[in-house]
Amino acid sequence: MYMKDFHKDRSQLILIAEDNAGDRCLIEEATREIAVSFQLRFVSDGVELLEYLNREEPYQDDGLHPIPNLIILDHHMPRKNGLETLKALKQHEKWNRIPVIAYSTSQNQDVIGKYYQHGVSAYIEKKTELSELLDTIRFIEDFWFRIVNLPNPYSFW
Amino acid sequence: MDQHLSLWLIEDNMAIANLIPIALEDALLLPVDYRHFETGEAFSEAFHLIRSLAAPMPSLILLDMNLPDSNGLRLLSEVRQYADRISLPVIMFSSHQNEDLISMSYFQGANAFIEKPFDYDELMEILNGCISFWGNKRFS
Numbered sequence: 001m002y003m004k005d006f007h008k009d010r011s012q013l014i015l016i017a018e019d020n021a022g023d024r025c026l027i028e029e030a031t032r033e034i035a036v037s038f039q040l041r042f043v044s045d046g047v048e049l050l051e052y053l054n055r056e057e058p059y060q061d062d063g064l065h066p067i068p069n070l071i072i073l074d075h076h077m078p079r080k081n082g083l084e085t086l087k088a089l090k091q092h093e094k095w096n097r098i099p100v101i102a103y104s105t106s107q108n109q110d111v112i113g114k115y116y117q118h119g120v121s122a123y124i125e126k127k128t129e130l131s132e133l134l135d136t137i138r139f140i141e142d143f144w145f146r147i148v149n150l151p152n153p154y155s156f157w
Numbered sequence: 158m159d160q161h162l163s164l165w166l167i168e169d170n171m172a173i174a175n176l177i178p179i180a181l182e183d184a185l186l187l188p189v190d191y192r193h194f195e196t197g198e199a200f201s202e203a204f205h206l207i208r209s210l211a212a213p214m215p216s217l218i219l220l221d222m223n224l225p226d227s228n229g230l231r232l233l234s235e236v237r238q239y240a241d242r243i244s245l246p247v248i249m250f251s252s253h254q255n256e257d258l259i260s261m262s263y264f265q266g267a268n269a270f271i272e273k274p275f276d277y278d279e280l281m282e283i284l285n286g287c288i289s290f291w292g293n294k295r296f297s
Contacts, residue, residue: 097263116244121268124296143286148269155256
């Protein structure tokens with residue numbers, strides 16, 4: 001295990017935009033099972049994600065709705081899909097510093113290429129089997145929370 | 158995308174530069190196209206040559222933050238100013254971390270910011286993670 005000053009730091013937050021309630025439950029179940037070191041919040045699509053960051057109703061309270069260190073976007077979402085949301089984030093003078101991971105069941109190389117063109121940090125395949133999802137979440141935790149240094153969003157907020 | 162995995166390292170510390178191909182072989186057990194550049198200038202030259210030839214870019218770049226002749230952030234923005242190369246994964250590699258440096262790296266379009274490893278095991282973990290997430294640009 002990567003030992004660099006690592007301790008279970010619950011202050012790191014992942015904000016996930018996912019419209020499918022079943023998938024949200026599965027992800028929550030998986031993170032409970034692993035007892036992950038990060039906090040997890042959900043919004044139901046890209047529009048809601050932008051409302052969250054914008055501090056719009058009902059997200060005004062910073063203590064209850066902290067700014068995330070990492071954002072995860074589902075590709076297929078109503079209103080604003082993952083790619084459109086990514087573009088909006090990367091055009092914003094502050095949010096463009098928050099790394100974004102996109103996920104989808106689609107492995108279309110054109111779609112993946114577009115995500116990278118618009119500044120996604122990484123693109124991962126969506127898992128719907130609990131056992132596979134557990135592996136993916138473990139890997140995200142090991143890499144993105146123990147090896148990578150994520151930005152402190154309040155240093156530029 | 159089953160293209161051959163290629164990694165470029167821009168790093169003036171030869172200890173790390175020499176360890177990486179060994180670690181890559183350990184981690185992957187398959188040949189990796191590895192190129193090392195000791196200076197920002199050498200990297201810059203190779204990058205612009207590849208661009209002008211429209212030859213394939215590396216799968217992934219590990220870019221040292223502090224180079225004798227340049228700094229990593231400047232090279233990162235040089236890479237990112239070409240729209241056709243914006244999708245190239247660049248991982249910043251730094252021996253010290255502070256919030257501004259981390260924040261600036263993501264602002265300039267780094268895919269990730271990683272502190273340099275203390276030992277071989279850590280280096281292996283870093284490379285394993287980088288290859289999993291960016292080796293073929295899709296983690297599955």
